[in-house]
Every structure is written in structure tokens, then in C-alpha cells.
Amino acid sequence: xxxxxxxxxxxxxxxxxxxxxxxxxxxxxxxxxxxxxxxxxxxxxxxxxxxxxxxxxxxxxxxxxxxxxxxxxxxxxxxxxxxxxxxxxxxxxxxxxxxxxxxxxxxxxxxxxxxxxxxxxxxxxxxxxxxxxxxxxxxxxxxxxxxxxxxxxxxxxxxxxxxxxxxxxxxxxxxxxxxxxxxxxxxxxxxxxxxxxxxxxxxxxxxxxxxxxxxxxxxxxxxxxxxxxxxxxxxxxxxxxxxxxxxxxxxxxxxxxxxxxxxxxxxxxxxxxxxxxxxxxxxxxxxxxxxxxxxxxxxxxxxxxxxxxxxxxxxxxxxxxxxxxxxxxxxxxxxxxxxxxxxxxxxxxxxxxxxxxxxxxxxxxxxxxxxxxxxxxxxxxxxxxxxxx
Numbered sequence: 001x002x003x004x005x006x007x008x009x010x011x012x013x014x015x016x017x018x019x020x021x022x023x024x025x026x027x028x029x030x031x032x033x034x035x036x037x038x039x040x041x042x043x044x045x046x047x048x049x050x051x052x053x054x055x056x057x058x059x060x061x062x063x064x065x066x067x068x069x070x071x072x073x074x075x076x077x078x079x080x081x082x083x084x085x086x087x088x089x090x091x092x093x094x095x096x097x098x099x100x101x102x103x104x105x106x107x108x109x110x111x112x113x114x115x116x117x118x119x120x121x122x123x124x125x126x127x128x129x130x131x132x133x134x135x136x137x138x139x140x141x142x143x144x145x146x147x148x149x150x151x152x153x154x155x156x157x158x159x160x161x162x163x164x165x166x167x168x169x170x171x172x173x174x175x176x177x178x179x180x181x182x183x184x185x186x187x188x189x190x191x192x193x194x195x196x197x198x199x200x201x202x203x204x205x206x207x208x209x210x211x212x213x214x215x216x217x218x219x220x221x222x223x224x225x226x227x228x229x230x231x232x233x234x235x236x237x238x239x240x241x242x243x244x245x246x247x248x249x250x251x252x253x254x255x256x257x258x259x260x261x262x263x264x265x266x267x268x269x270x271x272x273x274x275x276x277x278x279x280x281x282x283x284x285x286x287x288x289x290x291x292x293x294x295x296x297x298x299x300x301x302x303x304x305x306x307x308x309x310x311x312x313x314x315x316x317x318x319x320x321x322x323x324x325x326x327x328x329x330x331x332x333x334x335x336x337x338x339x340x341x342x343x344x345x346x347x348x349x350x351x352x353x354x355x356x357x358x359x360x361x362x363x364x365x366x367x368x369x370x371x372x373x374x375x376x377x378x379x380x381x382x383x384x385x386x387x388x389x
Contacts, residue, residue, distance in 0.1 A: 007156055008127055011268055012096050033264045034339055035217055037324045038374040042381075044313075044322040045296055046148055046181065047082050048303050049383050051310055053177045054086050056290070057143045060175045069119075070094070070142045070171060072128045072164075073150030077104030080111055083119060088144075090120045094136065098125045129153060129160035133170040141173045147180040149381075155271040158254050161281055169285035172388040178287060184295050184382045185272045188258070192222060193249050196229075211249075214261075215373045216343055218380075221259040227251050253277050262377065278384065287386040296378045323368035326350050331365045340371035347371065 033039075057067065067088045071079060074093040083091050093108075095101050101123050112118050124136050128147070145168050154164035168178050195213035211222040230248040256272035275293045282289070294302070303313045317323055324339060326347055340346035350369050354361045361367065370378070 007153075007269060008096065008129075011153060012098075017099075035263055035265070035374060035377075037322060037339065037370050038217075038377055040320050040322040041300075041370060041374070041378060042149075042181075042296075043078075043082075044317055044320050045299060045381075045383065046079060047085075047316060047320070048299070048313060049179055049181070049385075050079075050082050050086055050146070053144060053179050053290075053385060054088070055310070057175075057177055061143060061173075065143065066090070067144070068092070068140075068142045070137075070140075070145040070168075072145060072147040072168070073153075074104055075100050075150075077107040079146070079148065080104075080107055084111065084115060088119050092122050092124070092140070092142070094124045094126055094128055094132075096125070096127045101125050128167060129156070129164050131163045131166065133167050137167060137171040140171045142171055143173055143176045145172050145176070145178045147178075149181050151180045151182050152270045152273050155273050155277075156255055156257070161254065162284075165281055165285045165287065169287055169388060172287075174286075174388050176388050177290060178386040178388070180384050181296075182273045182278075182293070182382055182384055183260075183270060184293075184380050185274050187295070187379055188220065188272060189249065189251065191220070192227070193247075196249055197246050215376055216340075217263045217373045218377050219261045221261075223257065223259075226255075226257050275382075275384070282386050286389040288389055290385040290387045291383075293382040293384045296381045296383070297375070299383050300378075317368065323370055326367045326369045328365055338371075340373060343371065343373060345372060349375075 054067070058065070069083060069088050069091045071083070071091055071093050074095045077093060093101065093104050095104070105123050108121050126132050126136055151164070154161045172178060191213050192211055196211055210224055211227070213220055228250045230250055232247055234246065251272055253274055257269050258272070259267065260270050261267050279289055307313060326338065338347065347369065349372060350367055
């Protein structure tokens with residue numbers, strides 16, 4: 001069995017098991033987890049992204065156009081309600097996991113029973129990093145293609161990345177958009193370098209060991225074969241002694257594998273996605289960047305500053321419970337528990353901001369925020385968008 005087949009089998013197994021687990025599918029369970037606000041924040045990001053580019057597509061094709069969506073790597077259909085609220089007309093759901101597609105169908109049927117008007121849909125089990133342009137996607141045209149938190153699987157190899165982008169391009173209508181959320185490779189590499197150079201282990205041990213970093217809710221582990229080390233001679237201090245060495249890590253463009261663990265979420269091997277490489281490959285398939293890659297934190301801040309779109313992003317944050325309510329200690333009751341209240345410095349950013357600008361917060365007893373550990377994870381992701389030429 002080839003490496004490609006092995007990883008495809010692993011991905012299928014991981015997501016099949018997750019889809020069949022009744023606990024992980026329970027809304028009550030998700031609302032009780034340590035990362036409930038992180039999950040909701042990520043959903044807020046996707047809602048804003050969908051609304052932004054559906055608006056661009058409507059401006060491009062006209063508001064009377066019948067909008068068709070291709071939801072690549074759809075999982076259990078967690079974005080179905082977002083598509084319904086956006087008023088699209090048809091959605092094609094594709095995923096490598098048959099159990100996930102079954103759960104997606106079930107969720108669609110439940111949603112259809114609750115909503116008088118809902119988009120039509122079709123469902124397919126397929127590997128989106130294989131060439132499906134002549135089978136599932138043959139003679140189809142979509143105004144928008146979406147791939148959320150899964151594009152990194154395509155960067156296991158050159159051929160998988162090309163297949164994926166060819167699949168997108170072949171069925172995307174000229175002028176249509178491809179949107180995705182991807183790991184922030186720049187931030188991952190920055191943290192990897194920081195972890196490597198701050199490791200207390202001896203250099204000879206570091207040369208053979210896997211590289212790990214993280215916090216109380218996430219961890220990243222790069223196996224040793226995923227990177228090479230460029231040894232940089234340290235400069236000398238004024239008294240002629242060498243400064244502390246600062247080696248640089250190098251990662252391949254394809255197959256830069258790492259293991260990502262997030263509390264209460266399925267573990268599955270992932271791969272770095274280098275944005276300039278995505279741009280270069282996408283150009284071969286007539287996909288032009290509609291915007292530079294934007295880290296989630298920056299996208300959040302820009303959205304709140306602009307406040308444009310179909311609905312107020314601040315109201316959406318509240319409705320989706322994407323931020324945690326931090327209450328002044330003297331005003332807290334027994335029920336006012338914070339998800340990270342036992343973690344040191346989890347909310348020091350709030351306390352510092354209030355201390356710096358007490359007048360602004362004088363009459364406020366509560367502030368919307370998110371724990372530092374969750375914010376560290378949020379900064380590990382970016383949004384990207386392309387337009388078919």
C-alpha cells in the first residue's frame with residue numbers, strides 16, 4: 001500500500017469513527033467542552049466568510065442567479081444551517097468518510113423537516129484529493145466552492161494538491177469563488193522554530209527527536225523526518241564569546257507532516273500549506289487570489305471594524321456564543337464560571353486592558369473575550385479566497 005493510500009485510509013478511519021461516536025455529535029456534549037467558545041468562534045469565522053463571498057458572487061452574477069454550492073470535505077454537514085441562512089439554492093456535499101456523509105444526509109433531512117424552504121442537495125463519498133473531475137463533478141457548474149479546515153490534506157503530495165485544485169477549477173463557473181480555511185503555516189513554522197531553539201535538550205538529541213509544542217488545549221508534533229535543520233553560526237558578543245545559537249528549520253513544500261491534537265477533537269495527521277505555493281498551483285488552474293491569506297485574528301478585527309454585510313458581526317458573535325463573558329471578580333456569582341478559570345494568566349489580557357483604560361470599562365461589569373489558550377489556537381488558522389478567471 002502506498003503512503004498516499006495509507007494516509008487516505010487513516011483520514012477515512014478517523015472521520016468514520018468520529019461520525020459514529022454519539023457523544024461527539026451531541027450538542028449538549030459540545031457545549032460542555034473546554035473549547036466550546038473556540039468551536040463557536042471558528043463557526044463565526046466561517047459564517048462571515050460565507051456571507052462575504054456569497055455577496056461577492058451575487059454582485060458578480062446577479063441576485064436572481066440560482067446559487068449552487070460545492071461543499072468539499074463536508075464532514076457531518078456542520079455548515080448546512082449556514083448555507084440555509086445564506087439563501088443558496090443547491091449544495092453538493094462531498095467527503096471521504098462514508099459515515100460522515102450518512103450523518104450529513106441525516107442532518108439535511110432533519111433540517112428539511114424544520115424549514116419550509118431549503119436548498120436541494122446531493123451527497124457523495126469520494127476523496128477530494130483524487131481526480132473526480134470526470135465523474136462526480138462532470139458537467140457541473142457552481143458559483144462557490146468551499147473547503148473548511150481540510151485543504152491541508154491535499155498537500156501531502158504534489159499530485160494530490162494538483163488533483164484538488166483541478167477538481168475545484170473544472171466545476172467552478174468563471175467569476176465564481178473558491179474559499180477555504182487553512183492552517184497558518186507561517187505561525188506554525190514560527191512556533192516550531194521557537195520551540196526548537198528554546199529546547200533544553202542537547203543539540204545531538206534534538207537532531208533525532210520529534211519537535212513538539214502547544215498549550216493546555218492543543219499540541220503540535222512534527223516527526224523528525226518532516227524537517228531539516230540549518231545550523232547557523234552564532235555571532236560573537238562584544239567580548240568575543242559566541243551568542244546563543246539560533247538554528248533555522250526547513251520544511252518541504254509537500255508532505256510536511258505534523259500531528260495536531262485539540263482537546264475533544266479527532267486527531268489526524270495534517271500537512272503544512274505554504275500560501276505562495278497555493279497561489280502558484282492555483283494559477284495553473286485559472287484561479288486568481290481574491291485576497292491575500294488572512295489570519296483568523298486579523299480577519300476578526302477587520303470584520304468588526306468594517307461592520308458590513310447582511311447582519312451585524314457583533315450581534316452574530318453574541319448569538320453564536322463565540323465569546324466568553326468575563327465578569328469583574330467582585331460581581332461574579334457562584335454560577336459565573338470561566339472555562340479556563342484555573343489556568344494561570346488565562347484572562348490577563350482582559351485585566352491588562354481594563355487597567356490600561358479604566359474609564360472605558362468603568363460602567364461595564366462584563367466583557368466579551370476568549371481565553372489565551374484558545375486565542376493561541378485561533379492564530380494557527382487563516383482564510384483564503386480565489387476567483388475563477
